[in-house]
Each structure stands twice: as C-alpha cells, then as structure tokens.
Ligand SMILES: Nc1ncnc2c1ncn2[C@@H]1O[C@H](COP(=O)(O)OP(=O)(O)OP(=O)(O)O)[C@@H](O)[C@H]1O
C-alpha cells in the first residue's frame with residue numbers, strides 16, 4: 001500500500017497518526033487494563049491526530065508550493081488574482097507542482113540554449129563583417145596613400161590606382177546594400193508586393209542584364225527545351241528578379257569557365273505550385289558545404305569567391321525572400337558535374 005519512495009502526504013499522516021494512536025492505546029491499556037477503553041480512546045486519538053497532522057502537513061506543503069510558484073512564475077498576480085488563487089482555485093498538489101517545475105526547467109534550458117546560440121551567431125557575424133569591411137577599406141587606404149605620396153603625378157599608374165580604389169568603393173557599397181536588405185528581411189520590415197506575372201519573362205530579362213558577364217566568360221544562358229510555355233506565378237516580381245539575378249550570377253561565376261552552360265527550367269508541380277530551377281555544369285558544391293551554403297557570409301572557396309567580388313550574402317538574401325513567400329529553396333549538386341538551385345512559387349491566375 002505504501003511505496004517508500006513515493007509516499008503521499010495523506011499516507012504519511014495516516015502512518016504517523018497510527019503510530020501515535022497505538023503508543024497512546026498501549027499507555028491507556030497499561031493504566032486502565034480495559035480493552036474497550038483502550039480501543040475507544042485509541043480510535044479517538046487516531047482520528048484527532050490524523051486531522052491535526054494532515055492539517056499541519058497541508059499548511060506546510062502548501063506554503064512550500066506557494067514559495068516554489070513565487071520563484072518560477074514570471075508575472076506578479078494582481079490582488080484579484082491572488083484572492084482567486086487563494087480562495088477559489090483548488091490548491092496545487094505536490095505532483096502538479098513537480099510537473100510545473102519540470103516544465104519551467106525545460107523552458108529555462110531552451111531559453112538558455114537560444115541565448116547561447118545567438119551569442120555564437122553574433123560573434124561570428126561581427127567577425128565576418130569586420131573581415132569583409134577590412135579588405136576593401138585597406139585597399140582603398142593603400143591606393144590613396146600611394147597616390148598622395150607622389151604616384152598621382154605618375155601618369156603610368158595614377159588612373160589604374162584610382163580605378164582600383166573605385167572598384168573597392170563599389171564593393172563596399174554592395175556590401176552595405178546587401179546588409180541593409182538582409183536586416184530589413186530579418187526584421188520583417190519588408191512588405192512583399194504581390195502580383196501575377198510570367199516567370200519566363202523575368203528570366204529572359206535577367207539573362208539580358210547579366211549578358212556582359214556571361215559573354216565575358218563564354219557561358220551560354222538559356223531556357224531549357226520544353227519549359228518555354230508561359231507560367232504565371234503570384235509573387236513579388238522585383239524580389240524574385242533579385243533571387244534570379246543572384247542564382248544566375250552564381251551559376252556564371254562559379255560555373256565552367258569555358259563551355260559553361262546555364263539553364264533555367266520551370267515546372268508546374270500541381271495546381272498550386274511552380275518549381276523554378278537554375279542549373280550549371282560547373283565545379284559543384286561538396287557535401288559538407290551544401291548544408292551551410294545559405295548562411296550569411298558562407299563561401300565554399302573564400303579566395304575565389306572574393307576574387308569574383310562576392311560578399312557571400314547573396315544566397316542568404318535569396319533564402320529570406322523565398323521564405324517570406326512561404327516557399328522553399330534548395331540545392332542539388334555533385335562535384336565536377338554541376339549545381340542546381342531550385343525554389344517554389346505560388347501558381348498565379
Ligand atoms: N552555382 C554554384 N556553383 C558552385 N558554388 C556555388 C554556386 N552558387 C554559390 N556557390 C558557393 O556558395 C557561396 C555563397 O554564394 P552567395 O551567392 O551567397 O555569395 P557570393 O556569390 O560569393 O557573393 P554575393 O552573392 O554576395 O555577391 C559562393 O561563394 C560559392 O562558394
């Protein structure tokens with residue numbers, strides 16, 4: 001009946017009252033020598049002591065439980081709530097208090113882990129940011145100082161140094177623009193401007209916009225055969241243009257340098273969704289990089305990416321934009337075969 005480890009307050013009260021009543025009855029029997037008196041007084045003693053012990057236990061336990069709730073609750077009860085808790089609501093049992101404390105401890109642990117994670121993100125972000133800023137700033141400083149120290153009069157180098165300084169300034173401006181964009185997306189400040197449009201029209205404009213880069217690298221950009229049938233999507237046109245610019249730009253930058261092919265394909269998945277894919281036949285992305293590719297500032301090959309002028313924010317921005325549309329973006333890639341970035345959009349009318 002009694003479990004030594006999980007004994008309840010009422011069981012404990014019964015046990016103590018019983019021990020007390022038995023001792024008392026033995027004393028009575030010793031003095032009166034009457035079994036009737038002994039049982040009668042023993043019974044009364046048992047009942048009275050049980051009531052008293054149980055009452056005292058209750059008082060003590062409830063006080064301890066109240067103290068526990070004072071400690072774990074984060075809001076202060078108003079006078080009315082206090083009256084309600086004290087007089088109307090049934091008092092919490094130890095088992096209920098134990099469950100609440102476990103829940104509280106679990107929540108505290110989760111909050112602590114989130115804080116720790118945020119701290120790691122914050123440190124990493126600051127480190128990356130200062131690194132990204134340092135490179136162009138030091139270059140600009142170097143060129144300007146050299147010019148001031150006399151190179152400005154050297155017609156062989158002065159224009160080149162100035163042009164290099166301007167390139168680095170442009171890189172800084174791009175970085176600040178991207179950071180501004182990402183912070184707006186993350187804070188949910190950016191409102192999406194939904195409209196119906198033909199997705200193939202946008203990709204053709206993007207290919208045109210980036211033709212100076214693709215021509216320079218001799219990369220052929222095209223819409224995949226069989227995907228020419230116009231598909232209407234319902235999304236923010238300018239934001240989707242931005243996503244496609246980054247994906248096509250990446251496919252050109254990190255694709256094959258000669259005989260490079262960049263293909264855009266469009267599929268109607270069902271009556272609600274359209275799948276858009278940008279494929280290249282470049283060097284691909286290794287397995288361990290693939291899971292981190294959408295992180296801010298993450299690059300698979302820093303030296304090469306930086307040389308190409310990228311800050312590593314493009315894919316993080318794409319992910320934010322697609323997720324703001326309640327859709328998903330993913331990557332499929334095999335080293336030395338190529339890469340495909342795909343995302344879904346709502347089918348328009
Ligand atoms: N198609 C691709 N093939 C191979 N690697 C890629 C491809 N697209 C992206 N990557 C890798 O992912 C990294 C992150 O891409 P992301 O677009 O975020 O940055 P970025 O192009 O370097 O800079 P930004 O887009 O800010 O100009 C790139 O630096 C590159 O290493």
Ligand SMILES: [Mg+2]
Nearest residue numbers: 246250310314
């Ligand atoms: Mg990019």
